[in-house]
Amino acid sequence: MRILFPVVVISALALNASAQDYAGPMTEWDVPDFQGVWKHATIMPFERPAELGEKRTYTEAEALRLEGAVQQTFEEANEPLDPDRAAPDVAASLPGLGNYDLFWREDAKFIPTIDGEFRTSAITDPANGRMPERVAGFNERMAARRANQPGRSDGPEGRGLGERCLLNGNFSSPVMRSSIYNSNLQFTQSPGYISITTEMAHDTRIIKIANQHNPAAAAQRKWMGDSIGRWEGDTLVVETKYFNDWQTLRGIPVENLTVIETFRRASDNKMIYGFTVDDPTVFSAQFSGEYAFSRLDENIYEYACHEGNYAMTGILAGARRIESN
Numbered sequence: 001m002r003i004l005f006p007v008v009v010i011s012a013l014a015l016n017a018s019a020q021d022y023a024g025p026m027t028e029w030d031v032p033d034f035q036g037v038w039k040h041a042t043i044m045p046f047e048r049p050a051e052l053g054e055k056r057t058y059t060e061a062e063a064l065r066l067e068g069a070v071q072q073t074f075e076e077a078n079e080p081l082d083p084d085r086a087a088p089d090v091a092a093s094l095p096g097l098g099n100y101d102l103f104w105r106e107d108a109k110f111i112p113t114i115d116g117e118f119r120t121s122a123i124t125d126p127a128n129g130r131m132p133e134r135v136a137g138f139n140e141r142m143a144a145r146r147a148n149q150p151g152r153s154d155g156p157e158g159r160g161l162g163e164r165c166l167l168n169g170n171f172s173s174p175v176m177r178s179s180i181y182n183s184n185l186q187f188t189q190s191p192g193y194i195s196i197t198t199e200m201a202h203d204t205r206i207i208k209i210a211n212q213h214n215p216a217a218a219a220q221r222k223w224m225g226d227s228i229g230r231w232e233g234d235t236l237v238v239e240t241k242y243f244n245d246w247q248t249l250r251g252i253p254v255e256n257l258t259v260i261e262t263f264r265r266a267s268d269n270k271m272i273y274g275f276t277v278d279d280p281t282v283f284s285a286q287f288s289g290e291y292a293f294s295r296l297d298e299n300i301y302e303y304a305c306h307e308g309n310y311a312m313t314g315i316l317a318g319a320r321r322i323e324s325n
Contacts, residue, residue, distance in 0.1 A: 048129025
């Protein structure tokens with residue numbers, strides 16, 4: 001049996017100790033005030049590149065070189081195209097920036113520091129910065145699961161949740177990760193609750209400040225799971241489980257997963273978001289990490305996901321045409 005909370009409590013105490021010189025704003029009901037819009041964007045990957053091994057941080061010079069290379073890539077990709085250029089090779093892959101040009105994208109170009117460190121990955125534990133090995137039999141279970149799911153062109157149910165405008169795969173998965181655009185989060189608080197609204201795909205997650213989960217949550221299996229929070233000093237600690245069976249974490253089922261998240265303000269303009277993930281039916285061990293959110297003095301806007309989006313109709317109509325031949 002795994003013990004999740006002691007790991008997080010130790011982490012939260014350490015975080016409070018490192019931020020003891022900062023006294024953040026408080027709400028009228030005397031808890032830390034997280035309200036406002038925060039930007040969740042970084043070029044730091046979720047998992048560390050394997051070639052970096054246990055290298056947890058970059059030096060400042062290394063970080064500057066990495067940031068410069070990313071910015072240069074975008075500058076080159078943003079150059080005007082030659083109108084007389086030859087037709088592209090149909091066998092070639094999409095360019096490195098994907099199938100959205102820079103008009104639509106808002107990729108990060110920097111690595112926000114966490115406790116003064118330029119991290120090489122969001123995951124910091126295990127030491128290699130990568131998700132742990134899967135348990136025995138996991139690949140076979142996944143193969144059986146895929147065999148019982150609809151094909152990608154059988155109907156809308158075969159497409160991802162993001163394509164169906166139900167949930168965003170990054171912000172609404174068990175660990176909130178940044179996206180290529182709309183990486184903005186609005187925190188709203190009231191006595192006993194805190195909500196996080198994502199600009200990407202219009203999702204709002206409600207966290208109840210309470211001692212335990214509602215027993216009915218295990219059967220209800222809500223989108224984004226059931227989140228119960230508590231305050232440990234200036235840190236909000238949130239336990240979330242009972243995720244909807246359609247959700248995944250990087251393609252991995254989450255129906256048996258528990259995630260503990262921590263939120264703490266490190267300064268007026270920075271919030272540190274931590275996570276610890278545990279699922280003994282999938283992973284051989286827990287894993288943990290952190291991201292930095294930056295304060296944004298702007299509003300978030302409606303994400304009209306399906307407005308003018310004819311891709312779903314086209315995909316399914318094309319599949320039916322192929323089947324009729």
